[in-house]
Amino acid sequence: MAIYADYAATTPVKPQVIESMMRIYQTHFGNPSSIHTQGRDARHYLDSARRDVAKIINAEPSEIIFTSGATESNNTVIKGIAQANRQQGMHLVTTKIEHHSVLHVFEQLEREGFDVTYLDVDKSGIVDLHQLKQVLRDDTTLVSIMLVNNEVGTVQDIDTIQEIVAESNAYLHTDAVQAIGHLPIDVKELNVDALSLTAHKFGGPKGVGALYVKKNTVLRYQQQGGEQETKRRAGTENVPQIVGLAEAIKLADSERDANNIHVAQLKEQLLVGLQDRAIPFELNGSMVETTNHIVNLYFPFIDIETLLTLLDLAGVYVSSGSACTAGSTIPSHVLSAMYGEDDRVTHSVRISLNELMTTEDINQIIVEIQKIYLKFKKEEHS
Ligand SMILES: Cc1ncc(COP(=O)(O)O)c(C=O)c1O
Structure with a gap:
């Protein structure tokens, strides 16, 4: 699904x-x-x-x-x-x-x-x-x-x-x-x-x-x-x-308080899950001064377009930043302002969560990202 x-x-x-x-x-x-x-x-x-x-x-x-x-x-x-x-x-x-x-x-x-x-x-x-x-x-x-x-x-x-x-x-x-x-x-x-x-x-x-x-x-x-x-x-x-x-x-x-608790748990599950599977990533933005529904992640092993395309094929719909620039290759002005000319600007995706999501959904996102990572790792070593 x-x-x-x-x-x-x-x-x-x-x-x-x-x-x-x-x-x-x-x-x-x-x-x-x-x-x-x-x-x-x-x-x-x-x-x-x-x-x-x-x-x-x-x-x-x-x-x-x-x-x-x-x-x-x-x-x-x-x-x-x-x-x-x-x-x-x-x-x-x-x-x-x-x-x-x-x-x-x-x-x-x-x-x-x-x-x-x-x-x-x-x-x-x-x-x-x-x-x-x-x-x-x-x-x-x-x-x-x-x-x-x-x-x-x-x-x-x-x-x-x-x-x-x-x-x-x-x-x-x-x-x-x-x-x-x-x-x-x-x-x-x-x-x-x-x-x-x-x-x-x-x-x-x-x-x-x-x-x-x-x-x-x-x-x-x-x-x-x-x-x-x-x-x-x-x-x-x-x-x-x-x-x-x-x-x-x-x-x-x-519903704000109840939703915030649920979404915070989903975010935690996502970050811990990626870590546990040894997928290299870093969180873009603040760990503290943040809402939990937006999780922007830097994956150094893959560029945005490739990751978005592979996730889309796997049925996981995320984005590269603001919807207005999604689908285009223009680097995010937000990440550029934060990091300058860093690899992050071209290697980060935004996963944005909502109370409608379940722990199974998060698991599936982690599994699909892991599959992509393992494929890239294998290709790198072959
Ligand atoms: C921070 C922010 N401001 C403004 C807008 C524009 O809103 P609308 O789609 O209602 O024009 C968006 C939508 O992406 C947004 O995220």
């Missing part, structure tokens, strides 16, 4: 989520902007989903904007803050290990005349906070640092980051896509001005996400048209998907 171990790329939609969405598709299908009863009925479900999402992350419902996913959330907030605060300053700060939906936006802003600092990370993938302190200027308007890295799972010290940023005039945004369902998310405790999330990483549907924007944040919204989302994101809201997102985030939150 095939084993899917690419849950950081996407997750299957949970049955309860499908059920909640089907109800909306079939019965409560009105346009939430229509003023008749059918429209008001859809509006009721939209408002209720907004309250649910806000409650889980400890925000106000009015601070939640529904989007088409984290790519849109990141684009909206980064361009929106940079452009609206142009008069205050043209300097922006992010890191070298962000998802492309953040990095490429900053690159575009550079082409538009903004000055962007890309912070370094250490070998664990931890952002250089000393450098952050040094680069902040009077004209810095935005700092965007992800909470959990999607390739190696490293968790940033957002407490210290927000303390440093609070000393400046800059807004703080975090891409929390890989944190939902793995870490408790409380925007007041995190003390961030904006946060992005997307449903398909925690058992919700693809193509729907949310952006938290703290009240009074000065931001130029990107999408013009109707007055939906209190004029901040034009376009008819996708109510079924939004209801699915709300159901998924509630489930992810309530």
